[in-house]
Amino acid sequence: MQVKNRRAIRSRLAGALAPIALLAFSEISASAQTASDYAQNLNPLFQGVLTRPGNLSNTLQYAVGASQAGDIESAISTYEQLLFYNPKLSRTRFDLGVLYYELGSYDMARGYLQTALEMHDVTPELEQKTNDLLALIDKKLQPDQFTGFVQTGVRYQSNASLGPGSQTALASGQNFNSAFFARPDWNWFGTFGLNYVHDFETQTGETFEASFLGYDAQQFTLHQFDAGLMEVRAGPRFALSPGDVNGVTIKPYVVATGGLLADAPYYDGIGGGLTLHGHAGDISLDPYAEIVQQSFRNSTLYPLASGLSGTLSTLGLQAFEPLRSGLSWQGRVVYAHANDQFAFDSYDSYAADIWLPWNVSLGGTGRPWTIIPTAGVTRWIYGAPDPGIDPVTTARTTEWRVGLGLEIPIWEKFILATLVQYRDDASNVAAFSMRDLSVTAGPTFRF
Amino acid sequence: MTTRKAIVTVFAGVVLAAVPAVAQQVGTATAVNPTSESTPPGGSTVALTVGAKVVHKERIHTTPSGSVQLLFLDKSTLSIAPNTNLLIDEFIYDPNSDSGHMLANLTQGAMRYVGGKLSHQGEVTFSTADANIGIRGGTVTIIHGPNGTEVINHFGTITISNGGGTIVVTRPGFVVTITNWNTPPGQPVRVTAAEIEHYIKYLSSKFGQNGGIAGLNNIQLAECGTPTTKACPEPPWLPTDTGENDAFQVIIQSTQHATGTSPPPPPPSGPPCGHDC
Numbered sequence: 001m002q003v004k005n006r007r008a009i010r011s012r013l014a015g016a017l018a019p020i021a022l023l024a025f026s027e028i029s030a031s032a033q034t035a036s037d038y039a040q041n042l043n044p045l046f047q048g049v050l051t052r053p054g055n056l057s058n059t060l061q062y063a064v065g066a067s068q069a070g071d072i073e074s075a076i077s078t079y080e081q082l083l084f085y086n087p088k089l090s091r092t093r094f095d096l097g098v099l100y101y102e103l104g105s106y107d108m109a110r111g112y113l114q115t116a117l118e119m120h121d122v123t124p125e126l127e128q129k130t131n132d133l134l135a136l137i138d139k140k141l142q143p144d145q146f147t148g149f150v151q152t153g154v155r156y157q158s159n160a161s162l163g164p165g166s167q168t169a170l171a172s173g174q175n176f177n178s179a180f181f182a183r184p185d186w187n188w189f190g191t192f193g194l195n196y197v198h199d200f201e202t203q204t205g206e207t208f209e210a211s212f213l214g215y216d217a218q219q220f221t222l223h224q225f226d227a228g229l230m231e232v233r234a235g236p237r238f239a240l241s242p243g244d245v246n247g248v249t250i251k252p253y254v255v256a257t258g259g260l261l262a263d264a265p266y267y268d269g270i271g272g273g274l275t276l277h278g279h280a281g282d283i284s285l286d287p288y289a290e291i292v293q294q295s296f297r298n299s300t301l302y303p304l305a306s307g308l309s310g311t312l313s314t315l316g317l318q319a320f321e322p323l324r325s326g327l328s329w330q331g332r333v334v335y336a337h338a339n340d341q342f343a344f345d346s347y348d349s350y351a352a353d354i355w356l357p358w359n360v361s362l363g364g365t366g367r368p369w370t371i372i373p374t375a376g377v378t379r380w381i382y383g384a385p386d387p388g389i390d391p392v393t394t395a396r397t398t399e400w401r402v403g404l405g406l407e408i409p410i411w412e413k414f415i416l417a418t419l420v421q422y423r424d425d426a427s428n429v430a431a432f433s434m435r436d437l438s439v440t441a442g443p444t445f446r447f
Numbered sequence: 448m449t450t451r452k453a454i455v456t457v458f459a460g461v462v463l464a465a466v467p468a469v470a471q472q473v474g475t476a477t478a479v480n481p482t483s484e485s486t487p488p489g490g491s492t493v494a495l496t497v498g499a500k501v502v503h504k505e506r507i508h509t510t511p512s513g514s515v516q517l518l519f520l521d522k523s524t525l526s527i528a529p530n531t532n533l534l535i536d537e538f539i540y541d542p543n544s545d546s547g548h549m550l551a552n553l554t555q556g557a558m559r560y561v562g563g564k565l566s567h568q569g570e571v572t573f574s575t576a577d578a579n580i581g582i583r584g585g586t587v588t589i590i591h592g593p594n595g596t597e598v599i600n601h602f603g604t605i606t607i608s609n610g611g612g613t614i615v616v617t618r619p620g621f622v623v624t625i626t627n628w629n630t631p632p633g634q635p636v637r638v639t640a641a642e643i644e645h646y647i648k649y650l651s652s653k654f655g656q657n658g659g660i661a662g663l664n665n666i667q668l669a670e671c672g673t674p675t676t677k678a679c680p681e682p683p684w685l686p687t688d689t690g691e692n693d694a695f696q697v698i699i700q701s702t703q704h705a706t707g708t709s710p711p712p713p714p715p716s717g718p719p720c721g722h723d724c
Contacts, residue, residue, distance in 0.1 A: 046522065049475075049477065049518060050474075050475050050518060050520070051475070051498075052498065053475060053476075053477035053478070053497055053498055053518070053660070054497055054498065054659075054660045056660070056662070056663055060666065060667075060668050061668075063668070064668045064670070067670060068677075071522075073522075073523075073561050073562050073563065073586065073602075074522050074563070075670075076561050076586070077518065077522070077523070077524035077561045077563075079670075080516065080524065080526060080559075080561070080651065081477045081478055081516050081518070081524070081658075082663060082666065083651050083652070084477075084478030084480070084514070084516050084526075084651055084652045084656075084657075084658030084660075085478065085652070085657055085658045085659075085660045085661075085663040086652075086657060086663040086664070087651055087652045087653070087654060087656070088654060089663070089665065089666055091665070091666045091669065092666055094670070095666075095669070095670035095671075098670045098671050098679060098680060099670065100601070101680050102680065103586070103601070103602045103619070104602060104619055105586065105601040105602050105619040105620065106619065106620060107601070107619065107620035107637075107638055107640070107643045108586075108601050108619075108620075108643060108647070110640060110643070111640065111643035111644045111647045112647060114640070114644060115644060115647060115648065121665075129672055129679055132679075132681070133679065133680060133681075136680060136681065136682055141620070147682065147685070148685070149685060149687050151687050155691075161698070161702050162695060162698050162699045162702055163702040163703075177705055179705075180702045180705055189691070191687065191690040191691065193685065193687070193689065193690070201618075201637065203615065203616060203617045203618050203621070203635060204617070205617075205618060213689060213690055213693075214690065215690025215691065215693065215694050217691075217694060225698055227694040227697060227698060228694075229690065229693055229694055229697065231693070242617045259694075259697055261697065261698075261701055266697070266701070267697070284683070301705070302701055302704070302705050303705075304704060304705065305701065305704065305705075307704070308700065308704060320683045322677070322678035322681070323678070324674070324676075324677060324678055325671065325672050325673060325674065325676065325677070325678045325679060326678065327678070328678065328683070328684065330683065330684065330686075345704070355684070355686060357684035370684065372684070389703075403688075405688075417687055419688055421688075423695075425699075431703070432703055434699075440688075440691070444687060446685070
């Protein structure tokens with residue numbers, strides 16, 4: 001009965017994800033088809049510009065076609081030609097700003113956007129877009145760049161312990177610790193993320209980067225799950241091909257982590273990693289490898305935690321691609337290997353996640369709302385049966401998670417962020433199976 | 448066979464040597480604000496008009512109100528500011544192999560070059576009295592006057608050489624000043640926003656001018672930000688639930704690990720309270 005329910009849930013998840021995957025695929029294939037078509041038509045259009053530059057229809061088609069085919073310089077040349085014909089058009093200046101931005105020439109982009117705002121024909125919508133892009137460019141032109149968010153709020157969880165149901169029996173015959181039964185609870189949480197980049201302004205493009213992540217949650221009732229954590233990653237970034245704006249960069253970094261559980265020190269870790277940043281077409285790619293030595297501490301509530309101490313090695317790939325105006329996808333695939341004190345705590349895990357942030361305009365000049373469907377799966381394969389849980393079965397657990405986020409602009413950089421997330425862990429060891437529905441809401445400041 | 452090849456080669460050389468003199472087109476004037484003039488090799492100076500063919504060895508001159516955009520066969524363009532003198536020394540381009548080279552000499556004024564096929568091969572060089580400026584990429588603004596030459600890199604790799612040395616600029620938004628041929632080029636420094644805005648306005652039509660083509664009153668086609676075009680640049684959406692997910696993993700792991708452990712026994716009950724309680 002339980003298996004049937006799980007199958008039904010998975011089938012529903014697959015049904016929900018299919019249109020999203022189809023949408024993403026159709027966007028990608030449509031975009032590829034367009035670029036190819038434009039590329040085929042470019043030469044006759046170019047010949048037209050060369051022989052009859054005053055044919056505005058042909059010249060406009062060539063400008064857009066060149067850009068669609070990825071020939072940004074030809075598009076710039078042609079929009080600058082159009083600017084000669086009418087220097088008062090804010091739209092031309094905005095488009096030139098976008099093209100120079102894509103070229104990595106942020107100063108020229110800023111120049112054209114600033115002058116676009118001076119034109120009399122600028123519409124409120126274009127003004128908003130121009131100001132948004134200017135804010136992005138201003139940040140990129142600073143030697144010290146800060147981006148991130150601060151969020152606080154409340155969260156309801158149907159299973160705050162993320163543990164099994166109270167009817168679950170342990171195959172080991174030991175008593176089930178009732179403190180970890182599945183029970184609902186609320187918590188207050190605060191979290192922040194900060195990314196810092198210092199540009200040394202050398203011609204070879206070296207930067208120093210640091211990222212900070214902090215999180216703390218205080219449960220209303222189940223204080224054994226009060227959790228806090230902090231992660232810091234920092235290191236220099238080097239360009240492998242200086243001068244190529246879209247070239248590959250490499251960053252070695254150090255990582256330090258620490259966490260509290262039940263308001264007592266629970267773990268800390270130190271290690272290092274190596275990450276690359278590059279592009280494949282419009283897709284931004286960040287593969288990484290990281291190794292962290294983790295140390296867990298025993299406590300009254302968690303008397304065996306030190307068994308989790310060991311080395312966590314991770315190989316991952318993060319990707320981002322804008323699909324069309326207001327719609328993009330981000331994805332992550334991660335392989336992790338935990339080599340802990342005991343084989344039954346050690347595991348290999350394989351995870352994949354996708355986010356589809358989608359800006360939805362509600363009309364008028366207000367900022368768009370952002371809807372974020374998310375989905376992910378993780379497969380854990382442990383190293384040996386856990387004698388305290390099930391002495392004969394090696395745990396294999398699959399976690400499915402789906403979520404829907406909604407970000408509602410409130411004022412300037414403040415938004416109201418909500419997230420509904422459902423997790424379903426199915427394991428061949430009953431004590432490792434669980435389900436949880438969480439609902440999170442709170443004000444967020446993005447910068 | 449060898450003799451025949453030699454004859455063909457010599458004949459071809461003679462023909463090729465003669466052809467450039469017959470005003471071989473290398474580009475077109477795509478926008479012209481008066482008064483702008485051109486002087487083809489061996490010809491007399493004439494007013495430049497939109498659509499005019501630009502030829503090898505042509506000299507372009509603009510007056511204080513004149514400005515020009517030239518489009519070359521390799522898809523590169525030159526925007527030429529008022530009060531500028533420029534000579535297209537050489538432009539050789541084979542569209543089949545996208546090979547060739549371009550040499551131009553800026554004797555006075557300002558210009559912006561937006562690269563094409565030849566600059567992608569690193570085969571474009573501009574010269575002034577103060578330096579030779581090699582372009583790979585590349586988009587660049589060059590200003591030359593009595594106080595020297597300024598080179599602003601917008602994109603690509605710019606190699607600036609003179610009698611004093613060589614410097615390579617690879618980052619967009621950096622400017623190099625060269626005071627004369629014998630002084631080494633200065634170090635690249637960030638260009639100011641004011642300077643960029645000045646040259647954006649200077650290297651195009653002034654208000655009231657139309658580059659020789661009237662009637663462009665609006666542009667319906669948008670580069671980005673509409674349902675039918677690509678997304679306008681925007682920062683990647685930053686997930687805010689990373690901390691939450693990391694904390695969830697910690698709790699899942701701790702719960703799984705602690706599930707089989709019995710809760711700590713309650714404290715032993717002490718003796719009944721006496722008078723000291």
